[in-house]
Amino acid sequence: MNRWPQLDYLGWRETCSALQLYLQIAGKYRLAHTPWLNHSWNATFYVTPNGLASSPIPDGPGIEILFDLREHRVVGTCGNGLRKSIDLGPMTVAKFHASFVQLISELGGTPNFNGLPNEVPNPIPFVEDDRDRPYDRDAVQRFHQALMAVDKVFNRFRTSFLGKSSPVHLFWGSFDLALTRFSGRRAPLHPGGIPALPDDVAQEAYDREVSSAGFWPGGGGIDYPAFYAYAYPAPGGYRSASVQPEATFWHDGLSEYVLPYDAVQSAADPDEALMAFLVTTYEVAADLGGWDRDLLECAPGLPRKVRSVARSEH
Structure with missing residues (x-):
């Protein structure tokens, strides 16, 4: 397979928009529990062979979030050995938000974070975004x-x-x-x-x-x-x-x-x-x-x- 694949933004922009909002939900959770590091470096994700990872978040027993873009799921792991996941697929942002909150709770964390998207036009609170989103x-x-x-x-x-x-x-x-x-x-x-x-x-x-x-x-x-x-x-x-x-x-x-x-x-x-x-x-x-x-x-x-x-x- 070509290591540099062809990308067609217009063909997947609705999925891309949904994935961005899902990452914002997880990112805002990380931001709410991680001490500020210069230039917002405490809030970012990192590329891994499986997807995008948060690095450890100092909440509860210590939690890491992985967006597994090969297996199409969000995986949460924590310091006491628990592992929980959410399947990625067609859904609403509100549904993902509810599932993510449950995942953090089951891992022993505190799922409190800002509920409004950033840097997107006409932001809708996550819990109110009930539009069906595709997943390519x-x-x-x-x-x-x-x-x-x-x-x-x-x-x-x-x-x-x-x-x-x-x-x-x-x-x-x-x-x-x-x-x-x-x-x-x-x-x-x-x-x-x-x-x-x-x-x-x-x-x-x-x-x-x-x-x-x-x-x-x-x-x-x-x-x-x-x-x-x-x-x-x-x-x-x-x-x-x-x-x-x-x-x-x-x-x-x-x-x-x-x-x-x-x-x-x-x-x-x-x-x-x-x-x-x-x-x-x-x-x-x-x-x-x-x-x-x-x-x-x-x-x-x-x-x-x-x-x-x-x-x-x-």
Whole structure:
């Protein structure tokens, strides 16, 4: 099977929307019980060979949530050995919410969390969302396969940076797999105004200069899967800079560089096409923004090879 599958957002967008809301329910539970970590890193999910995992949540005996996108179920495990699951399939958001609350209760946790979606148009409280939602198993599996391929390249890119860097993680609000590098300097106060997201959350997320890249399955202003890159604050000349690969363009509505997923999937070497996007969009942000690249960067990491360290002369 091609490691970079074809993705048709319009063909599975209703399933995609439902999956995002299910992840928000689990993510909000995690957020309610996990101490805040800079830039909301305490709320995210991580790509695994089976799907998307929360990492341990400090509630009750300790609980971890896995969205198993191969077996199509949500699995909860806890520190006392219990394991409970919910099947993923056609249902309402309200039904999933009720099942998830029951799952957490049976694992010995406290299922108290905010009940309103974030970063989606016209948010409906989870318990009131009674619209029937489809579930396209094949599309979900292709999405997971794509996440695995993207995660591998993002993590390789992460190895060439010595400064502060986020993990490669999935934000359930905007439903994007993201990776962020930091210059080490403070940024101007973010104006906020992100739909259905508190301004203080956005301002805390962007209180330092960043160069960020990520992957969307679609939605949020585009009707196709794509990679994005942006800088905050964007330095002068950023939007008109030369970046790679050739299919990359500046999206005025999003104020970000966008590279359609299809251009990567169909490339002779998809991994290197995506790497070119990550490297060139970062370099433009760092050069135009005056980042100390000599201090912040290193050679890409290799298995079983310790990073070489320059020795000072005496």
